[in-house]
Amino acid sequence: MxxxxxxxxxxxxxxxxxxxxxxxxxxxxxxxxxxxxxxxxxxxxxxxxxxxxxxxxxxxxxxxxxxxxxxxxxxxxxxxxxxxxxxxxxxxxxxxxxxxxxxxxxxxxxxxxxxxxxxxxxxxxxxxxxxxxxxxxxxxxxxxxxxxxxxxxxxxxxxxxxxxxxxxxxxxxxxxxxxxxxxxxxxxxxxxxxxxxxxxxxxxxxxxxxxxxxxxxxxxxGDYASVIEKLRPGASDPGDIVDMAGKVLGQHRGVIHYTIGQRRGLGIGGLSDPLYVVRLDPESRHVVVGPKEALSTRIVPVKEVNWLGDAPLMSRPEWHIMVKVRSTRPPREAIIRPISETEAEVELIAPEDGVSAGQACVFYAPDSTRVLGGGWIWRGR
The missing domain is CATH 3.40.50.620 (HUPs)
Incomplete structure (x- = not known):
């Protein structure tokens, strides 16, 4: 009809x-x-x-x-x-x-x-x-x-x-x-x-x-590791837990069991200050730990950007917006500096802890509820 x-x-x-x-x-x-x-x-x-x-x-x-x-x-x-x-x-x-x-x-x-x-x-x-x-x-x-x-x-x-x-x-x-x-x-x-x-x-x-x-x-x-082991048998190889200078502090049972920002379950007790997972290095099978301030991030590179703004992303050298780097966190002030139509650098006005590759960085208009798109965080700090 x-x-x-x-x-x-x-x-x-x-x-x-x-x-x-x-x-x-x-x-x-x-x-x-x-x-x-x-x-x-x-x-x-x-x-x-x-x-x-x-x-x-x-x-x-x-x-x-x-x-x-x-x-x-x-x-x-x-x-x-x-x-x-x-x-x-x-x-x-x-x-x-x-x-x-x-x-x-x-x-x-x-x-x-x-x-x-x-x-x-x-x-x-x-x-x-x-x-x-x-x-x-x-x-x-x-x-x-x-x-x-x-x-x-x-x-x-x-x-x-x-x-x-x-x-x-x-x-x-x-x-x-x-x-x-x-x-x-x-x-x-x-x-x-x-x-x-x-x-x-x-x-x-x-x-x-x-x-x-x-x-x-x-x-x-929520048992990610068991799913990955089924999809990739042998993926959970053990390795060393090291500090940011490379000193071995203990052993782990597989990089896939850890996430950026994790504090509990590291098995390296007896230290005076709490340590957090700050980086995962699958090639060396290292879980790198450090103090909480080592998790702080201001510069977030993103790729596969999907832009939903009215004007093209590349029409400005920078955009002052709000972003979320995790689903559970409220939007925070940031500046997007486009590199191409699908890649950009995001500068957080106030640093965030635990920003991790593989997570999304989602863009919001600063003066409304509008979603302006987002991209994938593609490398660590």
Whole structure:
């Protein structure tokens, strides 16, 4: 049916009646995406639910507190049946392993601290699944992420969620303008997770009281090392714990068991001052430790920059903005100095501790909630 440009925009910002608007909802089986699907179905949209099978069901069924597991697929199907819309499960195991899990293992082996959830959004959900939604003739794809999409003077913009405690902008910085034109985030305006659960109860969804996922979906109980050892047998070779001058202080059971900023569990007690992991050197198999002040960083090089500002990144020699170098930290003042369209140097006005290669550095406008993109921290201090 051709679009009538004289029609008012519907709640998804499209000039069509809801009944004529097909929406693919990415359903993880949790309460957030289930509520999105239920709300859109009640509003009269042509909803199609899609859940991704990202890894082996058998292993997933035994695991609690993670997304995308076998139980979650079952829960998504139950919601679709109750609300009366079609639901499909797509096998993305190979894609997920190649695009997310393999890089996760390689990054850890290289001494970095990767964020696989960002890569999953970038390479699986917002690329492959989004293309599948278009093949299903959907007008847009909706997810349960807590982030806001607003239409500005130059087109769709990405903004932080209304609930700062639920904001997921750090994990979505690599969303491109083309993807943003097609994506919708119906929960981003809610003020609390309690509102989401109240909606789930209103619709009588079977997942209304389901706990939130806590771990990375393929990392049971946060045990990164065991996952990497399965992906890369023999990766956990022992080595020396050394100070910043190279003096051996003890032995470790594998670089992959340590992260930048770690203090506990080093096994080098008896020293007068506390020591922290300040660098990981996989080639020499050294875990380098030092005082807390050695963790302090002001200059952060980033690559694979995704810029969402209105003017081109290279149009200025520097940008005064806010940045996050970890998902759990608030935005801090910084200056971006572009090197190319995809590479930049970020100077933190106040130094941060524990900045690690493999993490994201996410950019924010200094005077609004707008997300200006971000990049990957690509080397240590």
């Amino acid at each position: 051709p679009r009538d440009l004289d029609l008012p925009l519907n709640s998804l910002g499209l000039p069509k009646a809801p009944a004529d608007t097909r929406v693919v909802v990415a359903m993880s089986g949790g309460v957030d995406s289930s509520v999105v699907a239920a709300v859109l179905k009640e509003e009269g949209y042509d909803v199609v639910g899609v859940t991704l099978q990202l890894y082996d069901h058998g292993a997933a069924l035994a695991k609690k507190g993670a997304c995308c597991a076998g139980r979650d697929i079952h829960d998504a199907r139950r919601v679709a049946e109750q609300m009366g819309f079609p639901h499909y499960v797509l096998d993305y195991e190979n894609t997920f392993r190649e695009a997310v899990m393999e890089e996760f293992a390689e990054s850890y082996l290289g001494g970095a601290t990767p964020v696989p959830c960002i890569r999953c959004n970038e390479r699986v959900k917002f690329r492959d699944l989004l293309n599948t939604a278009k093949e299903l003739d959907a007008d847009c794809m909706a997810t349960g992420h807590y982030i806001q999409r607003m239409v500005g003077e130059h087109g769709p913009e990405l903004h932080m969620a209304a609930d700062a405690n639920r904001d997921q902008s750090y994990f979505l910085f690599s969303t491109t303008p083309e993807q943003l034109a097609y994506l919708r985030f119906p929960l981003g305006h809610l003020k609390s997770k309690a509102e989401t659960r109240a909606l789930a109860a209103k619709y009588g969804l079977p997942v209304a009281d389901k706990p939130d996922s806590q771990d990375i979906c393929f990392v049971p109980n």
